[in-house]
Amino acid sequence: MARPYRTIKEWPEQDRPREKLLDRGAESLTETELVAILLRTGNASTGENAVDHARLLLKEFKGLKGIDTASIHELRTFKGIGPAKIAQLKAGLEIGRRLQRARWEAGSPLRSSEDVYRHFREQLEKEKREIFYAVLLTNKNRKIRDVKISEGSLTASLVHPREVYNPVIRESAAAVIFVHNHPSGDPAPSPEDLEITRRLKEVGELIGVRVLDHVVIGHERYFSFSDRGML
Numbered sequence: 001m002a003r004p005y006r007t008i009k010e011w012p013e014q015d016r017p018r019e020k021l022l023d024r025g026a027e028s029l030t031e032t033e034l035v036a037i038l039l040r041t042g043n044a045s046t047g048e049n050a051v052d053h054a055r056l057l058l059k060e061f062k063g064l065k066g067i068d069t070a071s072i073h074e075l076r077t078f079k080g081i082g083p084a085k086i087a088q089l090k091a092g093l094e095i096g097r098r099l100q101r102a103r104w105e106a107g108s109p110l111r112s113s114e115d116v117y118r119h120f121r122e123q124l125e126k127e128k129r130e131i132f133y134a135v136l137l138t139n140k141n142r143k144i145r146d147v148k149i150s151e152g153s154l155t156a157s158l159v160h161p162r163e164v165y166n167p168v169i170r171e172s173a174a175a176v177i178f179v180h181n182h183p184s185g186d187p188a189p190s191p192e193d194l195e196i197t198r199r200l201k202e203v204g205e206l207i208g209v210r211v212l213d214h215v216v217i218g219h220e221r222y223f224s225f226s227d228r229g230m231l
Helices: 017-024 031-039 050-060 064-069 072-076 083-102 113-125 161-170 191-207
Strands: 131-137 143-151 175-181 210-217 222-224
Touching: 017 031, 031 050, 031 064, 031 083, 050 064, 064 083, 072 083, 113 131, 113 175, 113 210, 113 222, 131 161, 143 161, 161 175, 161 191, 175 191, 191 210
Parallel strands: 175 210
Antiparallel strands: 131 143, 131 175, 210 222
16 A cells, blocks of 8 residues: 655645645645645644644634734744744735735725725724724825724714815815724624714715715625715
8 A cells, every 4th residue: 555645745746835836826725735835844743744734723723814813922832833934924924914905005096895995904804993094085086095084983073074074185185985994893884884974975075075985894894885875
């Protein structure tokens, strides 16, 4: 009976994660294979190769998001993970997060509410308090910049039209998108969300600024007022 493969070097070349990535592209790899490349080596004390090690790590921390949110101390409790591997993992995940944020840079055009969601998702999903942003845009719907308006539960006093539209007027923005998060994870708009959106839209119409959307970010999902025909 043939001896089962143990080390990745003994695998057929087309099945090795690194070679597979170079030949078919990173998108062809599973999460386990991608993590295995970041780890580079397995756990010699248990005889696990890098893929085995990555699979166990993902299982222990319940996926990439769990690894990302785990502290350095928590990761160090996993057998076979030392400072070098932790640094490689955290660096790889941070690169992905920064790339995600960079997809809608200043000067980039707005294509859809999903652009807004992807831009703010990593930043707002973990917040324990509601944070309200205004995204300023040109008359061609190209992004100028993001402005944080308030932190805390949305109320008329926290999100006052004067505070919202001051930066819009200073930057001569032609349009604006509002964004805030729901720490509960449910992005369905509250009565306060509906009222604030209505008031801000009315003020925008008075001063000639188009309100393109209000995006509410929850856990792995979002609500767009524009997509639902509510603006």
